[in-house]
Amino acid sequence: MKQEASTSFTRGTLILAVALLGATACGTSQNDPGLTNTGGSGGTAGSGGTAGSDGTGGSGGTAGSDGTGGNGGTAGSDGTGGNGGTAGSDGTGGNGGTAGSDGTGGNGGTAGDDGTGGIGGTAGDDGTGGSGGTAGTGGTGGGHSCGDGVVDPGEECDDGNTRSGDGCSSTCTWEGQPIANPGGSIALTTARSPDWWGRAGSDCLPDSDSTDLFLAFPIVNATGFAQRIHARATFADSNSGLLLAYRFPFDPWAPTSNCLEGDVGSGDTFHPDVQDLVIQPGQLLVIVASTRNGQPWTAAPSVIVFTKDRCGDGIVGPTEACDDGNHVGGDGCSADCKTIEPGFTCAVPGRLCTANVCGDGLRGAGEECDDGNLVNGDGCSATCRLEPGYACPPRGGSCHLITCGDGIIDPPETCDDRGASIGSGCSATCQIEFFDTNNQEQSAPFGVTVPVGRWVTRSLNQQALVYSFQAEAGHSYLIDLFMGAPYECHQPPGPPPTPPYVNLYDPSIRPIDSDMRSGVGGCPRMVLTAPASGRYSVWVFEHGPPVPDPFFLWIHEAP
Structure with a gap:
């Protein structure tokens, strides 16, 4: 951004000051385009000229006694708006000039004694608004404007621009990112610009040990129903993450006000969680990710909000076996939506379950299959029993012969890659x-190199095991860990479940992610989109009491 006046002049920009003279006023006229005019007693000073591309708008003229300072000139693209003129005694300072695209708004003019300072200039797209003018003795200072990056009284946010759709509206009010429907999740992308605060602790009580950096993410429930949500943050540094949830409005200068719940990341997990928050229809909450050691983060945290399954909403979520739109048991779908009751078929989410009828094409509780007929020899018998060598759809329908190489994993197959x-x-x-x-040395930090697509099985035995794989820039990879058997997660008895946890590191051994429960059955799963080609490493740790052995690690490219 070019702001020097000499640069503007060499581009042929004319800064013209026009003196507006009263009937009895005497003024001085200047023809030099680099100067501004002074208003006579009681007169109004001329406005600054309009700048060309990248130029700086001319400054408003200085007013005489009781006069009004001239307004700053309008800047061209990328230019800086001119500063408002200085007012005479009792006069009003001129308003700062309007900035061009990406430019900076001019500062408001300085008021004379008892006068009012000019208002800061308006920022262009992505630009910065000018500061309000300085009041004269006994006078009133000029106000800041929306888009100047400063949260002023009456503003809920100010992200330095006047665009809507980025979390802070064109009128400097919060905009919430809609949460997902039950069973879904969203990655939060609209945040208040990073700022420093004297934060609350994870218990929502004052914590003045340090001043920390935070990001605030507003979310809104637009599903039409009350929902339970789970917010989870990923930080790049251990022991530095804090996640807090607030009722709206969120005021960083009052960090304990409206605070609902918090959690910290500890050790190598990097994942503070806020669980079981209830958000009403139309309600706005603010999720805040903060450091807690007084240091800026090495990389901005990511935050995901999961909307939990809501039994009775008519949608079969990932943890539900059925959902008939109510919380009543004995009608085919249990009151908690976890079980299809014996003798019933629950084929259509949101509809009442129906009594089983073998041959209706809908597999119900007590049936091994239902292919829509009562014929033997086609995979599903006349009594809805599965016939050897066949596989049938779990919800009913025609059966097919189990064929290795068809790309469908049918028991007793444990994989099928079409050969x-x-x-x-x-x-x-x-x-x-x-x-x-099992017989290869775990040479940290890189460990045993695993070809992408291959499975690893091993007993953990309270060790930290390290594996590495080659990833290509821009490619996405899934890292799944199963317990007891492939595609399964056999949790140890007794609450709480304590599967192993898995850490992911980049080729420079910087932490990228960590997980314990995001995969099948509550076992770990991570997704990597490689920012650069290189050798990434996966560390598997035992957490809590000994877990069932063996574990099964599968590193494979996302389909």
Whole structure:
């Protein structure tokens, strides 16, 4: 951004000051385009000229006694708006000039004795608004404007621009990002600009140990129903993460006000969680991610909000077996939506379940299959029993012969890669071929190199095990860990479940992510979109009491 006046002049920009003279006023006229005019007694000073591309708008003229300072000139693209003129005694300072796209608004003019300072200039798109003018003795200072990056009284936010749709509206009010429907999740993307605050602790009580950096994410429930949500943050540094949830309005200068709940990341988990928040229809909440050690983060945290399954909403979520739109048991779907009751079929979410009828094409409780007929020899018998060598859809429908190589994993198959290649990790008989790491040295920090697509099985035995894989820039990879058997997660008995946790590091051994419960059955899962090509490493740790062995690690490219 070019702000020097000499640069503007060499581009042929004319800054013209026009003196407006009263009937008895005497003024001085200047023809030099680099100067501003002075208003006579009681007169109004001329406005600054309009700048060309990248130029600076001319400053408003200085007013005489009781006069009004001239307004700053309008800047061209990327230019700086001119400053408002200085007022005479009792006069009003001129308003700052309007900035061009990406430019900076001019500062408001300085008022004379008892006068009013000019208002700061308006910022262009992505630009910065000018500061309000300085009041004269006994006078009133000029106000800040929406878009100047300063949260002033009457503003809920100010992100330095006057665009809506980025979390802070064109009138400097919060905009909430809608939460997902039950069973879904969103990554929060609209945040108040990073700022420093004297934060609350995870218990929502004052914590003045340090001044910390925070991001605030407003969310809104637009589903039409009350929902339970779970917010989770990922921080790049251990022991530095704090996640807090607030009722609206959120005031960083009163960090304990409207605070609902908080959590800290600790050790190598990097994942503070805020669980079981209830958000009413239309309600706005603010999720705040903050450091807690007085230091800025090495990378901005990411925050995901999960909307929990809501039994009775007519939507079958990931943790529900059925949902018939009510909380009543004995009608085919249990009151908690976890079980299809014996003798019933629950084929259509939101509809009442129906009594089982073998041959109706809908598989219900007590039926192994239902292909819509009462014929034997087609995979599903006349009594709705599964026939050897066939696989049938879980909700009913025509059965098919189990064929290794068709790309469908049908028991007793444990994989099916359509016969992709020898050594792919899936044998010619559609059984997982495990990459044996039991007799290989775990040479930290990189560990045993695992070919992408191959499975690892090993007992954990209270060790920290390290594996690495080669990732290509822009490609996405899934890191899944299962317990007891592939695709399963056998949790140890007794609450709370304590599966292993998995950390992911980049080629420079900087932490990227960590997880314990995001995958199948509450086992770990992480997703990596590689920012650069290189060798990434996965660390598997035991957490809590000994877990069932063996574990099964699967690092594979996302489909």
